[in-house]
Amino acid sequence: MSTPSRPAAPDPLDFLAVDASLSAEEAAVRDTVREFGRRELLPHVAEWFEAGTLPDPRGLARQFGRLGLLGMHLQGYGCAGASAVCYGLACRELEAVDSGLRSFVSVQGSLAMTAIHRYGSAEQKEEWLPRMAAGEAIGCFALTEPDAGSDPGSMRTRARRDGTDWVLDGAKLWITNGSVADVAVVWARTDEGVRGFVVPTDTPGFTATVIHRKLSLRASVTSALSFDGVRLPEAARLPLAEGLGAPLSCLNEARFGIVWGAAGAARACYEAALAYTASREQFGRPVAAFQLTQRKLADMVVDVNQAALTALHLGRLKDAGACHHQQVSFGKLANVAAARRVAAAARSLHGANGITLDYPVLRHLLNLETVATYEGTEEIHALSIGRAVTGISAFR
Incomplete structure (x- = not known):
């Protein structure tokens, strides 16, 4: 045998x-x-x-x-x-x-x-x-407003008909790529409901202002947009976009990418911590030799690998046409939370070195504060999951 x-x-x-x-x-x-x-x-x-x-x-x-x-x-x-x-x-x-x-x-x-x-x-x-x-033209997606973040249905940006044209007025905030974009997909309230418009950014009345003094997602261009009598032809309207479901469906695509992206940030922080604790010596031993360090590393291994499994499983479901948006909410909620835990633990294991840009861990930790907020806060995704399992909406 x-x-x-x-x-x-x-x-x-x-x-x-x-x-x-x-x-x-x-x-x-x-x-x-x-x-x-x-x-x-x-x-x-x-x-x-x-x-x-x-x-x-x-x-x-x-x-x-x-x-x-x-x-x-x-x-x-x-x-x-x-x-x-x-x-x-x-x-x-x-x-x-x-x-x-x-x-x-x-x-x-x-x-x-x-x-x-x-x-x-x-x-x-x-x-x-x-x-x-x-990559010859850059786009941005203008949904979030100063007073309409988690509740995009309360947007104030309006598009009104004027003859055969549309006239767009309002403001958007926290728009990635806004000031470098050639075209903006802008969502606005109309008499017929929420509609989307393809707006070249050189259209008169369109203004983009870079948002400075960010402490997170700093290797990124974030902008505020304003629309002051932006005149658009009917051909600028997205003809098949009717209602808030259209922009929300796009957000779900972005959330799916975040599920995977958060797993990548978590992995990078874990790898940095593993390498650092193996090489850094204190009390005559590598920091990785201490029990408290190994417990932190073990918790990080669990979070990193569970996040990777969640992302891959949702990806397989999506390729099979069987991934519901509430399952993507599960992934976004779980993986971003896991990545934040891993990044925080990695920062602590780097000691004082962890607060510098010589190591990636605090940069990732700060970035994840934004990732936890955009494309739906953790509270919004928790309520989405709650609605899925109870059949009761807690949003309104």
Whole structure:
């Protein structure tokens, strides 16, 4: 009788062998984006974060376009037509570098491009999507307002008919890429309900102002938008977007990317903590040799691998056409919370060094404060899950 072979010891960097189930195509996407991020982005991102900006967003957009990352889950118009899992892996590897970089890709592809692809006219798609996929045009998605964050239904931005045109008035806030965008997908209240408009940013009356003094998501351009009598032709309206469900469906696409991105940020913080505690010595021993350190590392391993499993499972469901938006809320709530725990523990394990930009952990921890808020706060996602399991809405 032969002796059963003994399973290999777990890989400390993929403890549950989550990536072992990836297809060759999926692994290739992971490796391509990871290598690009480590070669082209990671050496500079701390400097960008400290400066509070992206110095060359158009150059970055073109780089992302050449990699096929912009609108990569969409079909046609120069988009890659990749699977949900491939898109998720790209988001994971980008956010392992910095949340702001994943946000750039997410806003372009999951929000602005998805809105045009899903709800736009043939002319709108042909005009914008190929250029946006190539990174030759940058888009933004204007839904959030100064007094309408978690409750977008209370938006005050209005579009009124004036002959055959529309006239847009109002303001939007916390708009990623707003001041570098060539086109804005703007959501406004009309007499017929909420409608979406494709607005070239050089239209008279459109103003974008960069938001400064951010303490989070600093390697990203965030803007306030204002619309003062912005006149648009009927052709600017997204013809298939009727009601608030249209922008919310786009937000769900972005949330899916966050599920994966948060897993990437968590992994990056865990890897940094593991390497640091193995090399840092105190009391004549590596910090990793102490029981309290190993307990923290063990908790981080659990969070990192559960987040990776959650992301992959939702990706498989999405590729099968079986992922409900409330399941995406589960993933966003769970994975962002896990990433925040991991980042906080990693910061503590780095000691005083953890507060510097020489290490990635506090940068990730600060970024995750924004990730926890945008595309639905943790409270909103908790209530979404609560409604799913009770059948009772607590929103109103």
